[in-house]
Every structure is written in C-alpha cells, then in structure tokens.
Amino acid sequence: GDSVTQMEGPVTLSEEAFLTINCTYTATGYPSLFWYVQYPGEGLQLLLKATKADDKGSNKGFEATYRKETTSFHLEKGSVQVSDSAVYFCALSDRMRRGGADGLTFGKGTHLIIQP
Amino acid sequence: GAVVSQHPSRVICKSGTSVKIECRSLDFQATTMFWYRQFPKQSLMLMATSNEGSKATYEQGVEKDKFLINHASLTLSTLTVTSAHPEDSSFYICSAGTSGGNTDTQYFGPGTRLTVL
Numbered sequence: 001g002d003s004v005t006q007m008e009g010p011v012t013l014s015e016e017a018f019l020t021i022n023c024t025y026t027a028t029g030y031p032s033l034f035w036y037v038q039y040p041g042e043g044l045q046l047l048l049k050a051t052k053a054d055d056k057g058s059n060k061g062f063e064a065t066y067r068k069e070t071t072s073f074h075l076e077k078g079s080v081q082v083s084d085s086a087v088y089f090c091a092l093s094d095r096m097r098r099g100g101a102d103g104l105t106f107g108k109g110t111h112l113i114i115q116p
Numbered sequence: 117g118a119v120v121s122q123h124p125s126r127v128i129c130k131s132g133t134s135v136k137i138e139c140r141s142l143d144f145q146a147t148t149m150f151w152y153r154q155f156p157k158q159s160l161m162l163m164a165t166s167n168e169g170s171k172a173t174y175e176q177g178v179e180k181d182k183f184l185i186n187h188a189s190l191t192l193s194t195l196t197v198t199s200a201h202p203e204d205s206s207f208y209i210c211s212a213g214t215s216g217g218n219t220d221t222q223y224f225g226p227g228t229r230l231t232v233l
Contacts, residue, residue, distance in 0.1 A: 004159070036224075042226060043120065043209070043225050043227065044160075046222070046223075049221070089159070089160070103150050103162040103165050103175070104150070104152075104160070104162065104211075104222065105162070106159040106161075107159055108158060108159040109159060
C-alpha cells in the first residue's frame with residue numbers, strides 16, 4: 001500500500017538557518033504530493049502541493065519538488081523564522097489506488113523548533 | 117479561507133457509552149468529508165471517506181458498526197463512536213474537500229480529543 005516516510009523530529013534550528021525536511025513515498029499510481037503545517041492549537045493547513053513529476057510547489061518561502069526518480073518531496077526554506085515553528089506533515093493522495101477518492105496518506109510529522 | 121470546525125474539542129466519557137463528533141464546513145459546501153485518527157506521535161490515519169447523501173467508504177480495518185458516519189448535508193458530517201472503550205481514546209480529525217470533483221485540497225478541522233475512561 002501507499003506510505004510516506006519523513007524525518008523524525010524534533011528539528012531545532014537557529015533563526016535564518018537553511019531548512020530541509022526529507023520526505024519519501026511509495027505509491028501504486030501517480031500520486032499528488034502535499035506538505036501540511038500544523039501550528040500549535042490549530043488544525044492542519046495546506047502549505048504547498050505538487051500534482052505531477054518535476055512540479056515545484058511553493059508558498060511562504062517554502063519549496064518542494066516532486067521527484068519521481070527518487071520518490072521524494074523534500075521541503076526546503078532558505079531562511080527560517082521563529083514563526084515557522086510548527087509540525088510539518090508530508091502526505092500523498094493516490095486517486096488511482098483509491099478509485100477516484102482523495103483520502104490522504106500522511107507521514108508521522110516533523111516538529112520544527114526555530115530558536116531566536 | 118475555507119474554515120472547518122469540530123465539536124466538541126475535547127470529550128471524556130465512560131466505557132460503553134457513545135460519543136458523537138460533529139464536523140462542519142463553515143463557509144463552503146463540502147461534497148466529500150474525511151475522518152482521520154491520530155495516535156500520539158503517529159501520523160494521521162484515514163478512517164473513512166464520506167460523501168453527502170451516500171454511505172461512507174471505510175478503510176480496511178476500520179469497523180463501520182463501531183464508527184458510524186453520517187453526512188446528511190453539504191456542511192455537516194458526524195462521527196459517532198459507539199460503545200466506546202479505552203482503546204478508542206485518540207485524536208479524531210475531519211477534513212472537507214470542496215465541490216468540483218477534485219478534492220486534492222482538503223481543509224482540516226482542529227480535531228477532537230476523545231478520552232474513554
């Protein structure tokens with residue numbers, strides 16, 4: 001079945017550091033890939049997505065490129081801020097496997113802590 | 117932006133009782149709603165997919181008689197945990213997909229913490 005593996009946290013960085021959170025996946029079909037972010041006390045919010053190979057999703061300075069050859073969707077940001085502290089989830093939607101439905105398969109989440 | 121609410125945010129109940137959790141899309145119509153379950157330090161696990169006006173589709177291993185899902189309108193889905201037991205204690209999260217066929221983008225509720233004593 002489908003699965004998503006992302007690096008375990010917590011990840012602690014200083015402000016303005018470069019961020020990479022690794023994410024790899026296995027899927028039967030041709031999934032769409034997502035990064036969701038969960039700030040303390042809030043629900044998950046879509047951060048960015050990519051729907052086909054070589055697509056790059058970007059938002060709020062974060063980027064991730066859909067790499068079919070390495071089955072990866074690593075999240076990057078050039079200069080993190082304290083306000084980026086949150087839990088980040090990598091996820092996929094495999095509509096082909098699910099017969100058209102869009103339920104998501106999530107990784108375990110990575111807790112990011114940015115120190116001033 | 118699209119907002120999804122859940123009620124209650126926390127519930128504590130005795131073993132053997134039933135608990136209902138509501139999921140509402142506040143400013144859009146959701147033809148499809150999803151229910152997830154999250155254990156501590158684990159990923160969200162999809163439990164079921166709910167389409168308005170039809171029976172829910174449950175993931176393998178999820179008991180449909182245990183977790184009753186009703187999606188009676190385009191803005192409301194409910195999850196009822198029947199005859200709850202301590203092992204049902206978890207964080208339950210719903211999400212809603214917008215109308216138009218492609219529900220790749222889902223809007224998530226803040227979750228409901230269920231504790232069964």
